[in-house]
Amino acid sequence: MSEVNNHIFDTIDRQNADRSASTRRQLVKGTAAAMGSLGILGYATSAASAKVDTNPANSIENIAAVAATAEVLATIVNTVGVEKLGSKMDPVTRRNVATAAQEEKLHYELLTSSAVGGKEVTKTIYVPNSIFASVDNLLTALVVGDQVFINAYLLGTTVFARQGTLTGSKFARYAAEIMATEAVHRALALQSLGRLGNDRAYARFTTREDAPGLPTTGRGGFFKIGDAVTALEELGFGFGKPHPSIPGTAYEYDAVAARTPKDRDVNTLSIA
Structure with a gap:
């Protein structure tokens, strides 16, 4: 038992x-x-208690590391996105992107806290210059990136729950709570693009991307946590080093997070 x-x-x-x-x-x-x-x-x-995949890369440590690194990326993209493009956004979109930055930063802080023990792979993220070329480019990147995060956290939920321990179930809940917020970020970005934000009956795990007109339309999800990194690299992001073919600019998490906005209306700032 x-x-x-x-x-x-x-x-x-x-x-x-x-x-x-x-x-x-x-x-x-x-x-x-x-x-x-x-x-x-x-x-x-x-x-x-078997893993989702027999690949040993689906360990709690690796999932926490990839998730923490993804939150480094998300904090940077949302914060810098508002700085560079906020004046071109409508007020609701600007506020939603800014509060997403705040929430991603809180996710990172949880994942790297003693409660979880995750450690990011790098705090230096190369962001494709094209993402900050227009509001539509930024929002599209957020839609696709948040879906990668949703897939990763659903994978984490499954792996943690299958540990069959109270710690595993606690980590599974953490992953589910973060995933729910990432789904909101995706929906709001879609809505700001003038599209249906509420377009999913279920959060997408490993099934194909049916949302039309995205760089990832038609592609399936992933069962191995390392594939989250691959998916983000395919979008042009570089982790600790430049992308080999897509021009980008390096951003340091600590410098960007120090100026991440805070909105007084954001609530549920900690996890139970």
């Missing part, structure tokens, strides 16, 4: 301490049966 199962059944036993031992056993058996019928028991057992 996994740590998760033990915790659930111990809680049931403790909350019904005033009942007879026989009654408590029946409650535990009933809960186990219900969990099994829903597929939850198998989800939480050690048998389900």
Whole structure:
């Protein structure tokens, strides 16, 4: 029986301490049966602790490192995007991009905190010059980039949950909470492009990109966390070094994050 199962059944036993031992056993058996019928028991057992992919790159450490590096990139792109193009944006779009920068910075700080222990691969990001050439270019890059982040956090949610431990379930929840915010960022960027922002019944994981007119339209998602880096490199980003063929400018996270805007209306600034 996994740590998760033990915790659930111990809680049931403790909350019904005033009942007879026989009654408590029946409650535990009933809960186990219900969990099994829903597929939850198998989800939480050690048998389900296999990785999404047998590739050892899908480790908690690697997922946390890629996620932290992605948040470095996102903080930079959103912050610099507002600085360079804010005067050309409508007020709602400008505020949404600025608050996205603030939220990505908070994500980075969580991922690299002692609560998670992630470590970014680099704080130097080469951003393609074309992204800051127009508001539409920036927004399109945000739509595509946020989808990469959504895929990565859904992968993380799956890997962490399959650990079958309380720590794994906690990390899975962290990933899900961040993924939900990245989905909002994607939707708002689409809407600012004059397109339907609310275009998904489900957040896209590894299925093909059906949203039309994007650089990634028709492509599938990924099962290996390293493919998130590949997807971002294909957009022209460089991690610690310039892209070999797409002109870009280097930005340092610490310098940019020091001037990332703060909006007083942004709430839920920490995670439970």
